[in-house]
Amino acid sequence: MAGALAGWLTVGLLVAAVVIAVHHSRRWRAGAAAEVDLVAGLKALPKRYLVDVHDVVGRKPFNARFHALTAGGFLASLVLLVLAVVPWFRGPLLWGLAALALALMLAGALMVGWRRHVVKPTELSGGRFARLPVSLIAYAAGLLVVALDRVAGGALPHGVTLVLAGVGLFGGADLLVGVGRGPLKHALHGALYLVAHPRPGRFSGRDRGGERKRDSALAPLNLDDAKLGVEVPLDFAWNRLLGFEACVQCGRCESVCPAYAAGLPLNPKALIQDLVGAMEGGAADYAGHGHPGRSVAGARGPHLPVVGEGAAIHPNTLWACTTCRACVDACPMMIEHVDVIVDLRRFETLEKASAPGKAPGVLEELRIADNPGGFPAVRRIDWAFDLALPLAREREKFDVLLWLGDAAFDLRGQRSLRAFIRLLKKAGVDFAVLGEDELDCGDLARRLGDEATFQDLARRNIARLEGLSFRRIVTMDPHALHVIRNEYPAFGGAFEVVHHTALLLELVEGGRLTLGSLSGTLTYHDPCYLGRYNGVTEAPRRLLDMLGMERREMEFSGLASRCCGGGGGTSVTDVAGDRRIPDVRMEQARETGAACIAVACPNCTVMLEGVVGPRPEVKEIAELVLEATE
Template identity: 50%
Template sequence: MLDILLPILLFSALLLAAIGAVRRVRLWRQGRPSPVPIMRGLMQMPRRYLVDLHHIVDRDKYISKTHVATAGGFVLAALLAIIVHGFGLDSAILAWVLLAATISMFVGSLFVAKRRNPPPQRLSKGPWMRLPKSLMAFSVGMFMVTLPTAGILPEDAGGWLIALVLAAVVTWGLGEMFFGMTWGGPMKHAFAGALHLAFHRRQERFSDGTGGEHRSTGLKALKLDDDKKKLGVEKPADFTWNQLLGFDACVQCGRCEAMCPAFAAGQPLNPKKLIQDMVIGMAGGTDANYHGSPYPGKPIGEHGGSPNGPIVPREGRALVDAETLWSCTTCRACVEECPMMIEHVDAIVDMRRFLTLEHGNTPNKGAEVLDNLIATDNPGGFDPDSRLHWAADLNLPLMADKKEAEVLLWLGDGVFDMRNQRTLRSLIKVLRAADVDFAVLGNEERDSGDVARRLGDEATFQTLARRNIKTMSQYRFSRIVTCDPHSFHVLKNEYGELGTADMPANYEVYHHSTYINELVKAERLTFKAWKGGSVTYHDPCYLGRYNGEYEAPRDVLRALGIEVKEMARSGYRSRCCGGGGGAPITDIPGKQRIPDMRMGDVRETGADTVAVGCPQCTAMLEGVVEPRADIKDIAELVADALTTDAAAGKKASGKNASQTERNVEEVTS
């Protein structure tokens, strides 16, 4: 009896899955065109799944091993079930391999059940609670019906009643595993996720087998000269088709939710819910059937939309509230944690672009800051010719006078902030102690454009960037050094796309901690013994998660004789200070402040000092009410530890003079 039922069940499930796959592809194709290498992506998909994706999943060893056993067992069992039972290939060897695959899948499903009993808060409930049972049904059912083929039981064992029971169990498992994979359900991520890896919007994120780090974090530029093209994303169908595919790949594991600083602060943002709302908008409907954590302060059932309806309407029911988008600090903690490699921040900035460029709807001080950037080239509205007033006594060398230098020191808009001026003075002291050949642009320097771009004002960003590119094209330098990770990031990763053949913008950019570390290793700096208290280090998001620099700042601190007391959330899991993405400007209220939470992390270490490497981190953490640890930029710590005798540094720099000259000669203006 099973010989008749099993092929019918298997091929019926495959047919329904194929119909569902066509339906899902049509949902994705509602999005805008996006050129991707289709065949190359499909060929690379296995490697991306087994290497790139699994590298992220492996951060949670429990789930990593569970996923290998369950997913690996399912893929092998499904293929062999089609061969052995669908096509009736009577092979004892294949049957035994199929039994082993179902056992692996069953063991994995036990661990899935254990993880959900009771489930962590971040995991979605509802249909996800039946997933372990469905996995067990498929594995147990397929195991039992394969026993006769393997020669363990006779062909007619159990009679027709047992055969019907087993057929029902197999049907349950097939329904979840095959039908649910393309029609919707917990297994939907298996189908959408595999294709998402193949057709990912950021192909650069994946390894090619040659080793090295593969990182892609720069925002994609908008084409502003097309009058017929909408600026930003107004409705779900305005996303590219592979962005919609990426949203559909969400496994609702809640890792992004657990890492999001805005969600923890009680602001109305949950990155998992945001992605699910995009899926709801893509298919049409409401969030009434969403079974995860809501946006803080916003109950489930209030949001809904359609593929061609506005995501953030000016009135009526919204798919997403505007304050949800403005709560994001763009720290990329969600992207870094996502096992499906979904790009949450890209989507948020795309939607912000529409609100800012098309509606002029930037909350709180956002409009004022953007107006200041347009009028004065800095967010504070200061006189652009006063950039060097703070350094009147330093006699800083100007690029306009020197024309060329080894290092172009990018000062950033911290020049208008008295606190950051101390950091800049310290950095200049360090550079002079090492006898570095450097110069500054002075009043020729404009804001890097980071804030404008994160607030969605792509036009102002591109204007500022092109002015800076034009200015820098007049001079010759080997590298750019800056103490601002936000300027560091845009100069390094986002200016290049705006360069031209006459004015290329692919610069070699260093964060000051990385450059100081080079000077230390070259023995161009000497230090006194560290006599301060205990120190912890706060990783800036735009230096760490955006650019992968975690060790250089710690190496510098160790060179000073400091033993770093690490916070529980450090490195790629560092908690954001709350200062990125224009968050202090849009100022969306929550139950607590993000920097207060970060200072709580500091207190847990018992450290007396927090070493930082970002002006915004300094400002946010120093805004925490005392008593608290002291906040010191790495440049300040290094400058304070310098020996008064700079002869050693000058001697070492002499050895590098000829190399400096060669570097300058090789510069592309």
């Protein structure tokens, strides 16, 4: 009796859940059109879930376990309970299987409860999520007893099993109705989002050296569109909105965000929830950490501007992002926070020109002088007069084009470039530079949302590069590397680009550079645009290990490296926080006790060297390698 009732009620609950989900779907289906291959997405769903999602979830093994137990047990129990509607199935076997599923789920639910109420990681949200273990345990425990009772052939009094079934189904109701607003929302929307993900490229397996292929290039914006960028929530494509709905508020993004760690007014989790709230309109239904130093958001609704002083997202939140992709990399729901930030910035910059700080001036200089400082083009090369750099335009054919980047305008950057150029000469590399013909790669403009300036710079750079005959480009700037390697192809420029650390490794391994041995300790700071954006974390380490120095790792390293605070235009938008991002990072470097922090990006060099007080010495890898060759 209780068993059949439980079955029927489960069916009823599932129907209710479907109704709620369909009703709820109107919110995200109202988003802008997007080209999505649903069939391919559906086919790829199991792999996307089992490989890609699990790869992220599995970084916290305890979580992976309780998730597998709880979700697996819950789904299995639902199926079995629905089968219990059919009298033919009802029998000890069914109830035995149900009891097993529910027992596993109970184990998982207890782990969830232990984590939420005993361990209490600070990044977790409260509210409906605080109730989650209760509902899970009620469902699993209540129905487990009912199932066991059925297996035992009805040992318990009818009243007791009815009450227990009621308790269990009450818990189940809380869970299933939650597909609209509760914790279970992530399951349905997460699955749909995996099918319709806006970046299918990020699931396409592994490539060289076992490093995961990173689909990190920003999508080009059609500058002829009626509206540029995202103003109101409904300007987002529907599958992006779906992604926001998928957020399970696990807070992994919050705990890896460099801006949040430094007390800048940005919490990626709250950002996504701001957008969920904006789609819904009305009061906030979010019980997690907000953006540091910011009170709850202002007016919001699906047709109201997202960004503004009194809107869903404060401009400072938007401009605090370093675009380091740590949140994207940490998100088990595969949400693309950086795309969201850049879409919003595009509207702010292209439609309102409201980028803060020095950004407007820098963008204007980029547009008119082709470099962010407004320097004469010759300044990119005049410091290297004594090096007599071969100019690409005077060479018919050469092997390597050295992309100088904006570091060439900076005294510190020139020092690193000088070291690398000396190494190139030592190794006898046939290289040339564009010199005055080199324009800014456009990274800064693009991250600041100025797609128009970026596309202009990109097209002109591509035209210049295509007129030359060389094999590949080498650069010391991971930002330039990323933009030329991954973002220029959308504009017709396909170039092989290597980072200078890769080239140096090649030269050393090929015997063209001989290294002596250095002593001391070092730690390596992974640049975001080399590591997370391009998956290169091992080559620099291999090169460093050849120097004979003891390498120590910081708390956040490799793909999980923490940003120096110099990316995404944050050094020009200059949003204030409790601390500076580079100070936070330097703290981690200090903790290793290493005497030297090896960097591989001019932005990181400048940011980390700007940290005052006793600290490890900041050295570019090329500078260290040069030291080792001398």
